[in-house]
Amino acid sequence: MKFDPGLYSGLTVDLDGDLAAVGSQAGTYGDVALVDVTVPRVKAQAKSNLVGVSSISIKGTQVFAGSTFTTNMALLDFSQPTPVVSSLKPDNLPGGWAGGGWTVNRSLMHLVAGNLTGFNVPFFGVGPNPPTLLANPSTPIFAPGTICLSDITPPQAVVSGILNFGTVGTSSSKTLPLSIQNSGGSQLQLSNITTNGNPHFSAASSALTIGPNGSGSVNVTFTPAGGNGFSGTLSASTNDPNQATISVLLSGTSNPNQPSTIVVAASVAFGSIRAGSSLTKQLAVQNVGSTALLLSSIATTAHFACTTTLNICSVAGLSVNPGATATLNVTFTPDSIASFTGTLTASTNDPANSSVSVALTGAGTEFGFGAPMTLGPAINNYEGQNPQLAAWGSSVYTVWLDQAPPNPFTQSQARR
Numbered sequence: 001m002k003f004d005p006g007l008y009s010g011l012t013v014d015l016d017g018d019l020a021a022v023g024s025q026a027g028t029y030g031d032v033a034l035v036d037v038t039v040p041r042v043k044a045q046a047k048s049n050l051v052g053v054s055s056i057s058i059k060g061t062q063v064f065a066g067s068t069f070t071t072n073m074a075l076l077d078f079s080q081p082t083p084v085v086s087s088l089k090p091d092n093l094p095g096g097w098a099g100g101g102w103t104v105n106r107s108l109m110h111l112v113a114g115n116l117t118g119f120n121v122p123f124f125g126v127g128p129n130p131p132t133l134l135a136n137p138s139t140p141i142f143a144p145g146t147i148c149l150s151d152i153t154p155p156q157a158v159v160s161g162i163l164n165f166g167t168v169g170t171s172s173s174k175t176l177p178l179s180i181q182n183s184g185g186s187q188l189q190l191s192n193i194t195t196n197g198n199p200h201f202s203a204a205s206s207a208l209t210i211g212p213n214g215s216g217s218v219n220v221t222f223t224p225a226g227g228n229g230f231s232g233t234l235s236a237s238t239n240d241p242n243q244a245t246i247s248v249l250l251s252g253t254s255n256p257n258q259p260s261t262i263v264v265a266a267s268v269a270f271g272s273i274r275a276g277s278s279l280t281k282q283l284a285v286q287n288v289g290s291t292a293l294l295l296s297s298i299a300t301t302a303h304f305a306c307t308t309t310l311n312i313c314s315v316a317g318l319s320v321n322p323g324a325t326a327t328l329n330v331t332f333t334p335d336s337i338a339s340f341t342g343t344l345t346a347s348t349n350d351p352a353n354s355s356v357s358v359a360l361t362g363a364g365t366e367f368g369f370g371a372p373m374t375l376g377p378a379i380n381n382y383e384g385q386n387p388q389l390a391a392w393g394s395s396v397y398t399v400w401l402d403q404a405p406p407n408p409f410t411q412s413q414a415r416r
Helices: none
Strands: 011-016 019-024 031-036 041-047 053-059 062-067 073-077 084-088 102-106 110-115 123-125 132-135 157-159 162-169 174-182 188-196 201-203 208-210 215-222 229-240 243-255 261-263 267-274 279-287 293-300 304-307 318-320 325-332 339-350 353-365
Touching (some): 019 062, 031 053, 062 102, 162 174, 162 215, 174 188, 174 243, 208 215, 215 229, 267 325, 279 318, 279 353, 304 339, 318 325, 325 339
Parallel strands (some): 053 102, 162 243, 267 353
Antiparallel strands (some): 011 019, 019 031, 110 123, 123 132, 188 208, 188 229, 229 243, 261 279, 293 318, 304 325
16 A cells, blocks of 8 residues: 655544545545455555545445545545545535545445534435535534434334235134334334224234334234135334335135134132042033034043043043033042142144143042051950050041950940
């Protein structure tokens, strides 16, 4: 890298990713170089035709440079084999050396410069076209030494034009998320989110806020009630300046020949029963569809069991006719003094409820005898004495003694 000498020495440098722009602050032709900092090496070099480069700013392969000694600026495009140089000079500034010197900055879409000997801050638009002076205000600040620029692009809503629910059983429902993206640089706000044209579609939210370059979703539910095809729309108001309203087509079909399952209770509580005993409760399953409902793989966890009117649940399935209600007998058998929890599960041929799960709870209380009971040894040889009875626990019990004379007690005698 070799720059033309000038009155003074010095370089101005800016960095964007792996590329750096280097400008000669005092060279006669305002030399500018594009440098690959990963090697490093000079990729390209061009003359900005400025009298010295006071400040430089790079974005990608485009470099914005301000003159050290005049009111001129330049945009250099290094994307071509031969760099393209565009000369920029704001209006209403004196030419020549008067009012010279700039501090510059650029973003993806704009250029901004601060006059180092005045109050002006010219603002240019770039993009795919040659730079255009958008404004050249005079500020209260004299000779701004540093200037910053950041593009804040407006929100931009991106959404699919259709949301298809496929086939859903009659009296069943299906919920899908409608994904919405914001490809803009500021917050996207959606309001008045509504479904129109068909009461079988509904939206879970009426408003949604999505951050810059973010995404969000609205849950939409389809609940058919007879018929075949259904269609409607979801609409929302936005603050996207190019799309004040978004509209999405909603569609779905109904299959009236699909079963549907309703378990009346989500749980069965057996309360407390004596350990070692059993208690049976009934669980109703209703089919509100138009074809037979089949429950299979019916199973319960330990201490609980299930039977139908015909067989054990785990062996045989259960078929429920359309519009009918069947009964599952669920039995609780605690084997100790403790609390028990379990589940009853089953698979179904209902596409909206492919499986059901019911919570089961119960507790076992004390046995009839709190602990083992023993009699003293050789009880029949205790003539004239009471037999010894040893027992533990708080339960009340009765012992009937049966013997033949001449022992000193009778058959009807009882001890507690």
